[in-house]
Amino acid sequence: MSDRRKRCTACGESIPASAKICQHCKSVQPSNLLLYGAILLGVFCLLIGVPIALFAVGLGRLVGFLVAIFGLALIFGGYTAYLDRTAGREL
Numbered sequence: 001m002s003d004r005r006k007r008c009t010a011c012g013e014s015i016p017a018s019a020k021i022c023q024h025c026k027s028v029q030p031s032n033l034l035l036y037g038a039i040l041l042g043v044f045c046l047l048i049g050v051p052i053a054l055f056a057v058g059l060g061r062l063v064g065f066l067v068a069i070f071g072l073a074l075i076f077g078g079y080t081a082y083l084d085r086t087a088g089r090e091l
């Protein structure tokens with residue numbers, strides 16, 4: 001299938017999956033590479049934040065906890081955005 005479609009992240013119109021810019025509203029489409037980067041960064045934050053939160057004391061524990069939460073948010077946000085993108089492409 002060469003004419004795969006995805007939905008514009010701004011106006012929701014169907015555009016070619018390879019399009020970098022929407023033909024309807026001219027908004028730039030974020031690349032999936034960015035999502036993978038966000039998810040990777042999230043995993044990285046989680047791997048660093050959880051041990052810090054577990055073993056550090058005082059302020060260090062709070063910082064580790066915040067980093068871990070930030071990592072979780074990145075993973076969750078990136079994953080749901082990826083699902084949205086994939087679902088739009090199948091329409």
Ligand SMILES: [Zn+2]
Binds near residue numbers: 010013024025
């Ligand atoms: Zn658009």
